[in-house]
Amino acid sequence: MPGNHLPGLVRACDTTGLPVCLDAQRFIRLHAVMAVVFLLIGGVAAILLGLTRWPAVHLLPADWYYRVLTLHGLNMLIFWILSLEIGILYFAGTTLLNSRLASTKLAWACFGLMGAGGALANVIVMIGKGDVLMTSYVPLMAHPLFYLAIILVAVGALIGVINYFATIYIARRDQTYEGSVPLVVFGATAAAIIAVFTLLHGAVVMVPTFLWSLGLVKTIDPGWYRLVWWGLGHASQQINVCAMVSVWYLLATLTTGAKPLNQAVCRAAFVFYILFINIASAHHLLVDPGVSATWKIWNTSYAMYLAVLASMIHGFTVPASVEVAMRRKGHDKGLFGWLAAAPWKNPGFSAFFLSLVIFGFGGGITGVTLGTQQINILAHNTLRIPGHFHMTVVGGTTLAFMGLCYYLVPLLFQREFHLRGLARVQPYLFAGGVTFMAMGMSFAGSYGVPRRHWDVDFTGATFPAGFDASAHLMLGVLGVGAVLSFLGLALFIGLTVAAVFTGRSNRGAPMAAW
Amino acid sequence: MSIDCPPPGWFRAPGGAERAWVGLALAWCVVMTIMMPFWHFRGKQNSTGESYAVTPAQFAERVGKFVDAHQVGEDEGWPVVEPPPGGDAYLQAQMWSWYPILKLRKGQTYRLHMSSMDLQHGFALLPLNMNFQVMPGYDHVLTITPTQTGEFQVICNEFCGIGHHLMTGKLLVE
Amino acid sequence: MTEPRKPHPIERLFDNPWLLLVLGVVVPTLSYTVWGWIELALMPEARLP
Numbered sequence: 001m002p003g004n005h006l007p008g009l010v011r012a013c014d015t016t017g018l019p020v021c022l023d024a025q026r027f028i029r030l031h032a033v034m035a036v037v038f039l040l041i042g043g044v045a046a047i048l049l050g051l052t053r054w055p056a057v058h059l060l061p062a063d064w065y066y067r068v069l070t071l072h073g074l075n076m077l078i079f080w081i082l083s084l085e086i087g088i089l090y091f092a093g094t095t096l097l098n099s100r101l102a103s104t105k106l107a108w109a110c111f112g113l114m115g116a117g118g119a120l121a122n123v124i125v126m127i128g129k130g131d132v133l134m135t136s137y138v139p140l141m142a143h144p145l146f147y148l149a150i151i152l153v154a155v156g157a158l159i160g161v162i163n164y165f166a167t168i169y170i171a172r173r174d175q176t177y178e179g180s181v182p183l184v185v186f187g188a189t190a191a192a193i194i195a196v197f198t199l200l201h202g203a204v205v206m207v208p209t210f211l212w213s214l215g216l217v218k219t220i221d222p223g224w225y226r227l228v229w230w231g232l233g234h235a236s237q238q239i240n241v242c243a244m245v246s247v248w249y250l251l252a253t254l255t256t257g258a259k260p261l262n263q264a265v266c267r268a269a270f271v272f273y274i275l276f277i278n279i280a281s282a283h284h285l286l287v288d289p290g291v292s293a294t295w296k297i298w299n300t301s302y303a304m305y306l307a308v309l310a311s312m313i314h315g316f317t318v319p320a321s322v323e324v325a326m327r328r329k330g331h332d333k334g335l336f337g338w339l340a341a342a343p344w345k346n347p348g349f350s351a352f353f354l355s356l357v358i359f360g361f362g363g364g365i366t367g368v369t370l371g372t373q374q375i376n377i378l379a380h381n382t383l384r385i386p387g388h389f390h391m392t393v394v395g396g397t398t399l400a401f402m403g404l405c406y407y408l409v410p411l412l413f414q415r416e417f418h419l420r421g422l423a424r425v426q427p428y429l430f431a432g433g434v435t436f437m438a439m440g441m442s443f444a445g446s447y448g449v450p451r452r453h454w455d456v457d458f459t460g461a462t463f464p465a466g467f468d469a470s471a472h473l474m475l476g477v478l479g480v481g482a483v484l485s486f487l488g489l490a491l492f493i494g495l496t497v498a499a500v501f502t503g504r505s506n507r508g509a510p511m512a513a514w
Numbered sequence: 515m516s517i518d519c520p521p522p523g524w525f526r527a528p529g530g531a532e533r534a535w536v537g538l539a540l541a542w543c544v545v546m547t548i549m550m551p552f553w554h555f556r557g558k559q560n561s562t563g564e565s566y567a568v569t570p571a572q573f574a575e576r577v578g579k580f581v582d583a584h585q586v587g588e589d590e591g592w593p594v595v596e597p598p599p600g601g602d603a604y605l606q607a608q609m610w611s612w613y614p615i616l617k618l619r620k621g622q623t624y625r626l627h628m629s630s631m632d633l634q635h636g637f638a639l640l641p642l643n644m645n646f647q648v649m650p651g652y653d654h655v656l657t658i659t660p661t662q663t664g665e666f667q668v669i670c671n672e673f674c675g676i677g678h679h680l681m682t683g684k685l686l687v688e
Numbered sequence: 689m690t691e692p693r694k695p696h697p698i699e700r701l702f703d704n705p706w707l708l709l710v711l712g713v714v715v716p717t718l719s720y721t722v723w724g725w726i727e728l729a730l731m732p733e734a735r736l737p
Contacts, residue, residue, distance in 0.1 A: 522695050522699070523695055524699065525698055565731060566731060566732055566733060566735070567732070567733050568733075572734065572736065573734075573736070576736040602737050652731075653734040653736070
């Protein structure tokens with residue numbers, strides 16, 4: 001099929017032969033670089049927090065702990081992931097549909113707003129004008145520029161999403177492809193749809209809050225704020241789930257040649273995400289006043305757990321497609337011979353498969369458990385919650401995106417990695433560290449240890465409180481895991497930055513096989 | 515491949531192991547869906563979400579009357595208050611304290627009202643580990659029946675400023 | 689008599705990103721946000737016995 005590229009603005013990939021829109025390539029590169037900068041800021045914040053929650057170290061003073069915690073949440077949960085996801089959308093809309101990027105103007109607006117908003121938020125928090133944590137629950141008030149920064153990022157991301165929808169529109173109009181869109185594009189579209197819901201809620205909650213901080217609106221109801229804010233805060237993590245599953249399918253194909261077993265099943269699972277995953281924002285309101293038990297039970301169950309069904313389907317079809325591909329290559333010995341023969345030395349594969357395991361068994365199961373009305377009483381605002389989402393967002397999404405970068409840099413930056421032995425080890429180090437840390441969090445939280453808390457020994461409080469030695473042991477596990485995962489993260493950033501700026505160019509030749 | 519466009523007519527129902535897995539997963543989802551409301555009614559451990567609109571001033575006034583009427587002692591300068599069995603108990607959250615100290619009787623049922631004077635707070639009862647959100651403007655009512663005696667710690671687990679870690683209180687059950 | 693090659697209705701639904709976009713915004717907004725708003729708005733005034 002002929003593409004709709006303008007002359008001179010397309011190249012054929014030297015490795016896969018796929019068409020690469022050069023406009024899209026430029027913006028994917030820009031977004032990837034911006035994402036890694038945010039990841040670095042969030043990562044430095046992470047190790048400072050880990051070393052503060054480790055009671056034996058207790059590094060930061062109280063004000064800096066909450067400041068750095070705000071910084072960590074914003075950079076990791078929003079800026080790093082959303083930046084890279086916009087890049088993934090551009091890739092899916094252009095290369096996989098043989099199309100050009102709809103608008104470079106929109107792409108510049110998206111990049112500029114996200115970059116400016118992210119930078120502004122970081123500055124405001126660092127100078128101590130936004131010590132309100134990522135959730136900024138009213139009536140806790142930050143400097144107006146804090147809310148403005150979040151609005152800039154959200155508007156920028158929304159423009160990027162609109163550019164993606166415009167791209168799939170022109171691809172279909174110009175008939176650049178035949179049949180239905182590829183599964184990875186379908187998953188990316190699902191992520192984009194979830195992003196629209198998310199960013200609309202962001203606008204609805206952040207614009208009045210911004211006006212309130214300027215004194216133009218008298219009050220913001222805290223219950224209303226929590227309801228709408230979690231339509232942003234939790235739903236933004238559902239964009240990650242959806243984008244991550246798409247990346248799993250992509251990496252399964254790139255690393256083992258896997259094909260989906262049944263297109264209808266995989267796509268139906270994405271449709272369940274589109275329809276139902278966002279109502280689980282109710283997970284955060286399970287012990288709140290103001291909303292009834294009926295509302296809580298219906299919404300927290302994702303409408304009969306249909307979004308959970310979707311994850312269970314992906315958790316089956318992704319490894320099953322790898323199994324079929326490996327068996328077809330002749331790795332047919334026994335029940336798990338295919339798995340043993342899988343390309344474990346390829347960091348793209350190991351990151352993808354470890355992400356699948358950590359997300360599914362760690363993050364998914366804890367998420368569904370904590371999201372029940374009964375267990376949430378035990379878990380609300382304890383360290384069990386971050387224990388859960390460090391296994392979904394970090395061990396799941398971030399690790400999968402790291403795996404993606406082991407292909408993104410050679411294919412779209414056209415540079416090879418140095419020190420490939422270290423790159424092969426990196427996913428294991430990061431996955432191990434994150435799992436260890438998240439288990440420390442989860443077990444400490446099951447004793448009731450609160451999240452977002454500077455001193456769980458309550459030194460100086462009127463009435464003494466605190467936790468026994470076993471909870472402290474688990475906080476130590478958290479600290480050790482934080483150190484290990486920080487090493488894995490630093491290794492990833494070091495390798496990626498070195499490859500992008502000093503890596504050997506592979507222009508005109510296929511990328512070196514992992 | 516996941517990156518190729520499937521030609522029209524790709525829709526087909528799942529078969530074999532995939533069909534079995536989808537069926538099993540769906541059955542499990544149905545079980546979970548039934549269990550949550552079932553245990554809500556059977557276990558009687560969950561809030562019905564009973565809550566009312568209240569201003570911090572109104573709530574503080576009611577807490578003051580409650581303390582005046584039912585105070586039975588003092589601890590570190592804080593009133594210890596014993597609500598009538600079967601009656602209403604009040605707990606006021608503010609930066610950075612839980613006021614007053616409640617003294618309850620095992621096996622008696624109380625309506626516990628909680629609200630905040632300033633920011634959002636998190637009521638966390640230790641070592642039992644029960645957690646509820648406390649917000650300004652909301653009278654959050656929990657119907658509770660203590661099932662064990664002892665002295666319990668109340669801490670705050672919602673970030674409420676620099677003194678967050680100093681916000682502790684006490685709850686007694688006899 | 690149906691056209692034998694006409695794709696399954698579900699296939700046509702999945703091939704329509706615009707319909708999915710509308711459903712993906714409307715369904716959770718009604719179930720989560722609007723219903724939640726209504727409950728918050730209908731919360732009665734405290735009587736404080």
